[in-house]
Amino acid sequence: MEVKQIHSLTQIDAENWNRLAGIDYPFLRHEFLAALEHSGSVCAKTGWQARHLLVEAQSELLAILPLYEKQHSWGEYVFDQAWADAYRQHGLDYYPKWLTAVPFTPCQGPRLLLKPGADTTEVMRLLLDFIRQAAAEKAISSWHCMFPDPAQLAHLEALGLSVRSGVQFQWFNRGYSDFADYLQTLSAGKRKMIKRERRRVTEQGIKMLRIPGREISEPQWQAFYRFYSLTYLKRHSQPYLTPAFFQQLGAAMPEQCLLILAVKDQTYVGAALSFVGTDCLYGRYWGCYEEYNALHFEACYYQGLDYCIEHGLRRFDSGAQGEHKISRGFEPITTYSAHWMKHPGFAEAVADFVKREQVGVDQYRQAAAAYLPFKQGLQESEPDKLKSGPT
Numbered sequence: 001m002e003v004k005q006i007h008s009l010t011q012i013d014a015e016n017w018n019r020l021a022g023i024d025y026p027f028l029r030h031e032f033l034a035a036l037e038h039s040g041s042v043c044a045k046t047g048w049q050a051r052h053l054l055v056e057a058q059s060e061l062l063a064i065l066p067l068y069e070k071q072h073s074w075g076e077y078v079f080d081q082a083w084a085d086a087y088r089q090h091g092l093d094y095y096p097k098w099l100t101a102v103p104f105t106p107c108q109g110p111r112l113l114l115k116p117g118a119d120t121t122e123v124m125r126l127l128l129d130f131i132r133q134a135a136a137e138k139a140i141s142s143w144h145c146m147f148p149d150p151a152q153l154a155h156l157e158a159l160g161l162s163v164r165s166g167v168q169f170q171w172f173n174r175g176y177s178d179f180a181d182y183l184q185t186l187s188a189g190k191r192k193m194i195k196r197e198r199r200r201v202t203e204q205g206i207k208m209l210r211i212p213g214r215e216i217s218e219p220q221w222q223a224f225y226r227f228y229s230l231t232y233l234k235r236h237s238q239p240y241l242t243p244a245f246f247q248q249l250g251a252a253m254p255e256q257c258l259l260i261l262a263v264k265d266q267t268y269v270g271a272a273l274s275f276v277g278t279d280c281l282y283g284r285y286w287g288c289y290e291e292y293n294a295l296h297f298e299a300c301y302y303q304g305l306d307y308c309i310e311h312g313l314r315r316f317d318s319g320a321q322g323e324h325k326i327s328r329g330f331e332p333i334t335t336y337s338a339h340w341m342k343h344p345g346f347a348e349a350v351a352d353f354v355k356r357e358q359v360g361v362d363q364y365r366q367a368a369a370a371y372l373p374f375k376q377g378l379q380e381s382e383p384d385k386l387k388s389g390p391t
Contacts, residue, residue: 001062001123003130004054009034012054012064020064020113023256024278027102027109028066031252039244042103046240047071051098053130055123063123064113068099069140075240077106077320078146078166078337083350087141092343094141098131101146104240106168106320107282108335111148124155128340135342145338156338162347164337164354165361167368169323169330171301171316176309179302182329190327190373197294198302204292206264208303213250213257221250224259224271227287241285246273260303262288262295272299274307281308283318301328323368332368334361 006012014030021028036042037050048068055063072095073081087094100111112127114120131143145156157163176182183191201208211220225243232239249257258281262270270288274281286300304316318325326332339354341347 001057025109026256026275035248039242041241075104098143108147143340161338162351166335169325171330186373200293201298209261211259213254223268227271231287279314332365
């Protein structure tokens with residue numbers, strides 16, 4: 001086996017990439033990552049430079065490790081700025097670093113793309129050897145793998161990477177026949193709250209449109225982007241993604257896009273964009289012109305729950321943060337990242353930090369679970385697939 005490095009998605013055929021990536025998880029499709037590149041959302045100017053690694057044997061593609069060279073820590077959702085400050089205080093450079101992640105997308109999923117039958121441990125060991133050598137030659141401080149699925153995380157931990165944990169809130173479909181059936185699993189107070197919130201959206205004269213990707217018109221994409229941009233502009237920052245990114249997604253992978261539009265007096269007043277996986281709905285972007293009572297909950301959560309129930313999707317991953325999701329039935333789950341540091345002293349310090357930090361993270365997840373709104377006896381434990389991880 002040998003490792004090759006490419007610096008653009010144009011250097012690998014989409015069919016070859018997708019043969020390993022599949023379509024179950026939309027964010028590692030060649031179309032998604034290429035749209036980030038071609039639209040200028042991911043480039044040297046934005047601080048994300050493609051450094052993808054390919055593993056080949058006798059000219060056959062065995063594995064792909066998506067990889068970016070980073071000059072900052074923005075758009076990652078695992079915060080290591082304190083580590084960068086510590087490096088700077090000791091006269092060391094933390095940037096550039098290498099990062100395996102989906103840019104601007106804190107959604108757990110596969111990070112190493114493998115041909116069926118390939119030896120995961122052997123491939124990962126080869127890749128880590130390459131990363132170590134390249135780090136020495138190119139002054140790369142570290143390698144970070146964000147939001148890997150638990151199965152791949154175990155291999156990273158076995159190779160000696162430090163594992164850091166975090167918490168997100170996700171909703172699980174336990175075979176509900178409709179939204180009303182789901183509400184019956186909640187306490188009376190939370191059930192009334194959700195009914196009231198959905199009713200208030202209607203009382204404000206707002207109608208919700210749920211539009212599959214193939215049916216989204218160009219004016220609707222433009223309206224969505226205005227809403228998406230406003231989410232950042234209201235916080236005095238610039239949006240990460242360009243209009244061209246969404247235009248390319250709409251053309252290249254419409255079957256995995258779902259747009260929720262809020263309409264009042266024949267005018268769009270808000271929008272949320274999600275992506276559809278094989279068994280999961282991923283809520284990603286949201287925005288509105290002005291605040292309407294409960295519109296955010298309806299567009300970003302309740303419409304998604306309706307969609308999951310109607311289409312038999314197992315879970316709804318609505319993105320990072322958001323303790324307000326707990327009272328609506330989104331359960332705290334553990335997410336992970338894995339970190340390799342070239343400097344032995346900082347590698348030891350990071351390993352100690354994440355070990356101590358995990359105690360607080362575990363306590364937070366348990367405390368959050370205590371506030372879930374399910375009736376006693378109806379709440380089930382976090383699915384094994386998501387809770388299984390490093391020991």
